Amino acid sequence: MEKKITVLPGDGIGPEVVASAVRVLQAIGKRYNHEFQLQYAEIGGAAIDQYNNPLPDKTIAMCEESDAILLGAVGGPKWDNNPPELRPEKGLLNIRKTFDLFSNLRPVKAFPSLLDASPLKREVAENVDLMIVRELTGGIYFGEKHRDLDQASDLNIYSRAEIERIVDNAFELARLRRGKLCSVDKANVLETSRLWREVVEEKKEQYPDVEVEHNLVDSVAMKLITNPGHYDVVVTDNMFGDILSDEASVITGSLGVLPSASIRSDNFGLYEPVHGSAPDIAGQGKANPAATILSVAMMLRYSFALLNEAAEIERAVSAVFEDGYFTADLAKGDSRALTTDEWTDRVIAEI
Ligand code: ATP
Ligand code: MG
Secondary structure, three states, X not given: OEEEEEEEEEOOOHHHHHHHHHHHHHXXXXXXXXXXXXXXXXXXXXXXHHHOOOOOHHHHHHHHOXXXXXXXXXXXXXXXXXXXXXXXXXXXXXXXXXXXXXXXXXXXXXXXXXXXXXXXXXXXXXXXXXXXXEEOOOHHHOOOEEEEOOXXXXXXXXXXXXXXXXXXXXXXXXXXXXXXXXXXXXXXXXXXHHHHHHHHHHHHHHOOOOEEEEEEHHHHHHHHHHOHHHOOEEEEOHHHHHHHHHHHHHHHOOHHHOEXXXXXXXXXXXXXXXXXXXXXXXXXXXXXXXXXXXXXXXXXXXXXXXXXXXXXXXXHHHHHHHOOOOEOOOOOOXXXXXXXXHHHHHHHHHO
């Protein structure tokens, strides 16, 4: 298979973790005979410094003619006082909007050797393997806003078409996983939620192999802590998804191992770690590249349908943790922490 990938290293530890992930991608390409063509472009602070624009047209053009995007992280203290249009984070918002990446996937999987880092009890956290699917381009964050002296409002608006496409996406993802879907809403009080529930009920006829449940967001917020092992795929709107995906992410106990994807219906997608640019450790070889490496696995699975190759990367990452090799953020007691590159070498050796 031949695929073209635009790589956007970004700022802080972005370039370091992306370099690791690219090495893993090349190792997989070699092992399974795929040609992954890489082209590099700027986003965020790096793009502001060079082009005075957090998402230059040149970067958009390159992304347009590629099959997927791999992104590191954007932002840092250097640009914190910039005007809103010249903030690195603006580049990220713009790229999601430009490419209509409406479905945000955040898988959370417990690695047995990392369970000590989880705030949950071992027996609660150990079976966790879930994915939050968040609608990313609609809802209350994008609805009309009003301010009238001492009164304010935000419009929460969803069309049937917007709900249908995210729900279809979630059903398809559930099929690729354990075939369970939990749709989260607040249908006891919100009209958008009643439409959401209606659409899920209609759609489930097309996916008889997927088991569906509806749950209220307040109840899911509790169950993610008391019984997270219950969930496979969780689909919800923009705001509920924002909150629940951050809640779920703390289960693993480490930002350094959480991948994410933002995709659309034709399987084009942007893949990036959940963590930010971590300016405090940038340039020191301390960054944990696992989240970005696992984001590459997501790219192989969801954009290229290379399921074995994706599983192989995930297996290799797991094996390196099980063998007791960690970067500084996870190394415990007397075990020596590996550098970003050394840890990546271990993963490649596994592949
Ligand atoms: P942003 O605003 O872009 O999210 P941030 O610095 O506020 O950036 P993160 O970059 O996510 O937030 O970092 C939060 C903390 O977690 C930092 O102390 C950072 O060192 C640590 N951290 C984040 N990602 C990693 C990683 N991949 N490896 C090791 N430590 C990390
Ligand atoms: Mg931050």
